Amino acid sequence: MDIATATMLLVGAIFALLVTGLPLAFVTGLVALGYTFGWFGPMALPLVTSRVYGFITEYSLVAVPMFVLMASLLDRSGIAKDLFNAMRLMAGRLPGGVAIQTIVVAFFLAAMSGIIGGEIVLLGILALPQMLRLGYDKHIAIGVVCAGGSLGTMMPPSIVLIIYGLIANQSIADLFTAAITPAIVLMASYILYVLIRCLRNPALGPVMPEEERRASFQSKGELIKAVGVPAMIAGLVLGSIYGGVASVTEAAAMGSFGVLVAVMLRGEFSITLMQRALSQTMNTCGMIIWIGIGAAALVGVYNLMGGNRFVSSMILGLDIPPLAIIMVMMAILLLLGLFLDWIGIAMLTLPIFVPIIIQLGYDPVWFGVLFAVNMQVSFLSPPFGPAAFYLKGVAPEGISLKDIFVSLLPFIAIQLCVLALLLLWPQLSLWLV
Numbered sequence: 001m002d003i004a005t006a007t008m009l010l011v012g013a014i015f016a017l018l019v020t021g022l023p024l025a026f027v028t029g030l031v032a033l034g035y036t037f038g039w040f041g042p043m044a045l046p047l048v049t050s051r052v053y054g055f056i057t058e059y060s061l062v063a064v065p066m067f068v069l070m071a072s073l074l075d076r077s078g079i080a081k082d083l084f085n086a087m088r089l090m091a092g093r094l095p096g097g098v099a100i101q102t103i104v105v106a107f108f109l110a111a112m113s114g115i116i117g118g119e120i121v122l123l124g125i126l127a128l129p130q131m132l133r134l135g136y137d138k139h140i141a142i143g144v145v146c147a148g149g150s151l152g153t154m155m156p157p158s159i160v161l162i163i164y165g166l167i168a169n170q171s172i173a174d175l176f177t178a179a180i181t182p183a184i185v186l187m188a189s190y191i192l193y194v195l196i197r198c199l200r201n202p203a204l205g206p207v208m209p210e211e212e213r214r215a216s217f218q219s220k221g222e223l224i225k226a227v228g229v230p231a232m233i234a235g236l237v238l239g240s241i242y243g244g245v246a247s248v249t250e251a252a253a254m255g256s257f258g259v260l261v262a263v264m265l266r267g268e269f270s271i272t273l274m275q276r277a278l279s280q281t282m283n284t285c286g287m288i289i290w291i292g293i294g295a296a297a298l299v300g301v302y303n304l305m306g307g308n309r310f311v312s313s314m315i316l317g318l319d320i321p322p323l324a325i326i327m328v329m330m331a332i333l334l335l336l337g338l339f340l341d342w343i344g345i346a347m348l349t350l351p352i353f354v355p356i357i358i359q360l361g362y363d364p365v366w367f368g369v370l371f372a373v374n375m376q377v378s379f380l381s382p383p384f385g386p387a388a389f390y391l392k393g394v395a396p397e398g399i400s401l402k403d404i405f406v407s408l409l410p411f412i413a414i415q416l417c418v419l420a421l422l423l424l425w426p427q428l429s430l431w432l433v
């Protein structure tokens with residue numbers, strides 16, 4: 001069998017097994033074993049185990065459970081709730097102010113943890129009912145919760161960028177630095193969209209009553225504490241990385257410790273809280289690791305078959321400009337994002353795409369930012385956009401999946417515009433690196 005036929009059969013086998021409902025980790029693992037024995041024979045099993053061992057012994061992977069634990073503790077403490085209430089005072093009398101406040105709070109939460117699902121659930125509980133009660137258009141309210149909650153794919157310390165750095169063998173600190181400006185541009189684009197729509201039609205985002213806006217905090221001290229604690233945690237993590245004090249892994253541990261101390265000082269710590277946070281951390285990291293193991297085995301076997309050389313020669317053989325090749329890659333990632341989890345997409349595509357990027361003379365750090373934006377689109381895109389299902393689990397009655405996906409379409413368009421801007425203007429992300 002030639003490599004072209006084997007590639008088509010491999011892709012077909014993956015999608016056929018996914019249709020049966022098997023988890024992606026098992027699908028990629030089974031296909032990897034099948035191709036190992038079928039292509040190399042029964043004595044080739046060490047080829048798979050060596051790839052798996054190389055993946056799970058990456059030191060930087062230790063940062064992932066630390067950041068997940070940070071997010072789990074934030075979800076279960078009142079830190080995020082107090083931050084959201086404090087931001088009411090900054091929303092002012094502006095139409096759409098609560099929606100803008102929600103986006104800013106989502107940005108802060110992303111800067112503290114880099115986890116997406118927990119942010120969407122938290123904002124769905126805190127912000128969505130409040131916006132609906134105030135008479136906000138439900139599509140704007142739903143859209144800002146999901147789109148704002150998905151900022152964690154880009155804003156450091158993003159788990160997506162950490163995994164990209166591991167696979168592409170790039171500096172995670174450089175990736176974090178490059179992602180800051182695009183993340184701010186994306187947040188500002190969301191705010192601008194909400195502001196324009198609500199200024200043109202104030203009925204879409206009514207102003208919060210003055211007495212309610214000032215009812216949350218009785219003193220300036222409470223307000224400063226509500227905003228200061230999250231700012232200190234974000235500063236502890238990002239400041240230690242950019243200041244050269246700690247590596248990403250060490251900064252993740254410092255951040256987790258900082259959140260834990262803050263929870264204790266607030267009097268919210270309990271054995272039950274810690275047990276639930278650790279349980280969520282284990283479940284989330286278990287999913288990431290298992291998908292990574294399966295995909296690492298599959299990519300390793302496929303590369304040994306010569307698949308990476310086949311795909312590389314096929315893409316580079318296209319009679320189109322280099323930028324058009326990047327656009328083809330983006331289209332492939334967008335298509336895969338409709339059906340697969342971002343971890344699987346990263347493990348399956350990046351070992352092939354990144355060497356091509358380098359061969360074309362582009363900066364792999366820039367491509368990492370493009371990948372992060374692309375994965376943010378995948379979090380919102382139907383039919384399997386995870387953000388929609390996270391929100392559906394906590395949304396008030398009467399909010400259907402159709403309502404959620406319709407609400408996300410303008411924000412997907414904004415993400416694609418930012419992606420195009422980064423494609424045409426790489427320095428937007430690289431000027432700080």
